[in-house]
Each structure stands twice: as C-alpha cells, then as structure tokens.
Amino acid sequence: MKQLKILFLIIFYTPLIISQSTDGFWKTRLIIPGDTLTIYLELNNAESDARLTVKEQMLYDYKASEFYNEDSLLIEFPALKAKIYGSNKIVNDSLILLFDQGLFKQYVRLGRTDTPLFKNRPQNPVPPLPYSSENVKIENAGAGIKLAGTLTIPENVKNPPAVILVSGSGAQNRNMDIMGHSYFLVIADYLTRNGYAVLRCDDRGTAESEGDFSKATTADFATDVSAQADFLAAHPAGFDKKRIGVLGISEGGMIAPLASLQNSGITFLILLSAPGVTGGEILSSQSHIINTIMGEDPAQVAVTDCIMEGVVRHIQSTGNDSSLAKAIG
Known part of the structure; x- marks a missing residue:
C-alpha cells in the first residue's frame, strides 16, 4: 500500500517533463529598469534557425547568428551583444532560459504562443522575384x-x-x-x-x-x-x-x-548621408547632442565637451589611444 502511495505521488505531483520539440513561437516578458519588454522567439530546429522579435524596440524577426539545440539551448545575437541559453527541456509547456546582455542578466519563463503580429512592410520583396x-x-x-x-x-x-x-x-x-x-x-x-x-x-x-x-x-x-x-x-x-x-x-x-x-x-x-566633416567633429557633436537630449546639466555637458575635444586632439596628434587615459587624467 505504501508503494502505491509513492507511485501516486510520482505520477500526479512531479512537474510534467516530456520530450517535446522546441519548434514554434515562444513568448515572455523581460523586466528592465523603467520598462518591460515583450520578447518573442521563433525556433526552427530543422533549419537551425532562431529569430527574435521585441515589439517595444521595433525589432522584428531578427535572425540569430548561432543556434545550438542538442543537450542544451544556446541562441546568440552578437550584434546585440546578447545571448539566450539554458535547458531545452520543456517543463509544464514552458522553457526556463537566461537572457544575457552584457551586465544585464535575467531568467525568464517562455510559454508557447501564436505567431506575433509583425509590422506590415509592403516594400519588402516577396517571391517569385524577377x-x-x-x-x-x-x-x-x-x-x-x-x-x-x-x-x-x-x-x-x-x-x-x-x-x-x-x-x-x-x-x-x-x-x-x-x-x-x-x-x-x-x-x-x-x-x-x-x-x-x-x-x-x-x-x-x-x-x-x-x-x-x-x-x-x-x-x-x-x-x-x-x-x-x-x-x-x-x-x-x-x-x-x-x-x-x-x-x-x-x-x-x-x-x-x-x-x-x-x-x-x-x-x-x-x-x-555621408560625413561632410572630420570624424573628430562628428564624435564631438554627437556627444554634445546626446548629453543635451538626456537632460544633463549644461555645466556638466560643457565639461564632457572639453574631455571629448581632448580625446580627439590626442588621437589625431598621436595616432593611437594607448596613452589616452594618462593624457586626459
């Protein structure tokens, strides 16, 4: 009788872990400072293809450069400096993976979902093509x-x-x-x-x-x-x-x-939209505009402008940045 109770517990209280295909669409919410992002992943094992959609950042159907799905799951997006990895075992119809982008790391639970509604881009070519x-x-x-x-x-x-x-x-x-x-x-x-x-x-x-x-x-x-x-x-x-x-x-x-x-x-x-001024002028101007738009104090913006101008002058005069920290320190 005791053995039957143990068997009952194993059957009905163990998380449902079934060998299933990870193919299809998966969805989760990623909590970042000051915002929450809706993340979609489309996985296609036969084509070794993985794609990322982040609607809030207007990133749609972005192809991964690396998709590994054998004893574990690894999806890499080098241009975004991001990767998503972890166990490929589906538990209660969910995947638990780590979202890793630089210093930001967060475990997420992805559930199956329908195809995300991509933006209509009628200008994109559609086969058959001439x-x-x-x-x-x-x-x-x-x-x-x-x-x-x-x-x-x-x-x-x-x-x-x-x-x-x-x-x-x-x-x-x-x-x-x-x-x-x-x-x-x-x-x-x-x-x-x-x-x-x-x-x-x-x-x-x-x-x-x-x-x-x-x-x-x-x-x-x-x-x-x-x-x-x-x-x-x-x-x-x-x-x-x-x-x-x-x-x-x-x-x-x-x-x-x-x-x-x-x-x-x-x-x-x-x-x-090619540059009409030197690279140094572009970087100095971009730094000033970005800091101003971000609401930095005007005095701090002026200090940053001076530092940037010093950086540019040093690199232009020496041709390298190896002694840059000492030069502006």
Whole structure:
C-alpha cells in the first residue's frame, strides 16, 4: 500500500517533463529598469534557425547568428551583444532560459504562443522575384576572414553593372535590419529590378561573416569592400568591370571612398548621408547632442565637451589611444 502511495505521488505531483520539440513561437516578458519588454522567439530546429522579435524596440524577426539545440539551448545575437541559453527541456509547456546582455542578466519563463503580429512592410520583396539570388562567401585574404552575403543578379541583362552596399556605424547584417525595416533588402530589390547586380554582406564579425567587429576600424571595413569588388570582377556571371561601384550610407560613405583608393576596380560611388566633416567633429557633436537630449546639466555637458575635444586632439596628434587615459587624467 505504501508503494502505491509513492507511485501516486510520482505520477500526479512531479512537474510534467516530456520530450517535446522546441519548434514554434515562444513568448515572455523581460523586466528592465523603467520598462518591460515583450520578447518573442521563433525556433526552427530543422533549419537551425532562431529569430527574435521585441515589439517595444521595433525589432522584428531578427535572425540569430548561432543556434545550438542538442543537450542544451544556446541562441546568440552578437550584434546585440546578447545571448539566450539554458535547458531545452520543456517543463509544464514552458522553457526556463537566461537572457544575457552584457551586465544585464535575467531568467525568464517562455510559454508557447501564436505567431506575433509583425509590422506590415509592403516594400519588402516577396517571391517569385524577377531576378536570381544566391548566398555567397567572399575571402578577404589580407584579414584572414570570409564575409557572407547575398548577390542578386538581374535576368536577361548581359554584362550588367554591379553595386556593393555598405552600411553605416554599428554591426549590421546584410539586410541592414534596423527597427523593423530592412533597408538594404529593399534597395537591393529596387536596383536589381532596374538592371544592376547587387552584393550585400554581413559586416565582419556579424551574423554569418567571420572576424571581430569590435576591433575593426573604418580602414579595415574598406579592405572588406575591396575584397567584394575583386569578387564581383571575377564572378562567372560576367559583370561589366568598368561599372563596379559602391553605395555607402553614413559611415559607409567614408568607407566607400577609402575602398576606391585601395582598389582601382571600383569605378563609381553613391554616397548617402555621408560625413561632410572630420570624424573628430562628428564624435564631438554627437556627444554634445546626446548629453543635451538626456537632460544633463549644461555645466556638466560643457565639461564632457572639453574631455571629448581632448580625446580627439590626442588621437589625431598621436595616432593611437594607448596613452589616452594618462593624457586626459
């Protein structure tokens, strides 16, 4: 009789742990200082694919660069400096995972949910498309890395011109996904429909591209663009070598001219919101504007402005930041 009671307790009072697939949509609430965020995860084990949506931050369907789901679960988003990991055992139809972003860490309980209502983006291209698209790997031999990207090629156009898309500051994937918009996906679609081959790559150290984004300089990114130009010139599709150019946005408008100086195969530039002043002036101005918008005391803003100007002068005069702390201390 005692054994039957024990068996009864095991059956009815042990949490329900069943080997189930983690495929599908999961939802949780993440409590951060001053706010609460609604987090959606879409997991697809067959495709080794995980995607993140955070509605309050207008981040939609953001693809993870790493998705591991065997003896445990690991999802990484290097561009966001975030990862989500823990046991992949489903307990009472829930997953308990750790959300880790820099110094911020919080355990969350994710429950199954329906497909989140994504923002309607009618400008995004929808198959079938009137051009071909292929995923490519491009070697930057000098840097010892390979870049991952997408090349779109117009149909029935002999020796089409080709354009390389270069994003601005911050780690960007090949679509330049920002706040629910896929800028480069849309631009590539438009240009390809109008007879241009278009190459767009994940920034080095971002998504599927190799390298370390945090240690890369503007000059390093220029070598990546130069490698992409060489790739296009040698491509068997036979692009017009006299018409291989670069479209750069923001910092990309600095990278593009640098790449053209390195590689004579780049024959034209399209610069959008490119800097018209020096990098030092940009950083000083951005620092002042951000501190003012954040409501800092005007006297403190002035002090910060002086420090920033000192930092810029030191780097411009020495060419390095190794003795920076001593110089401004």
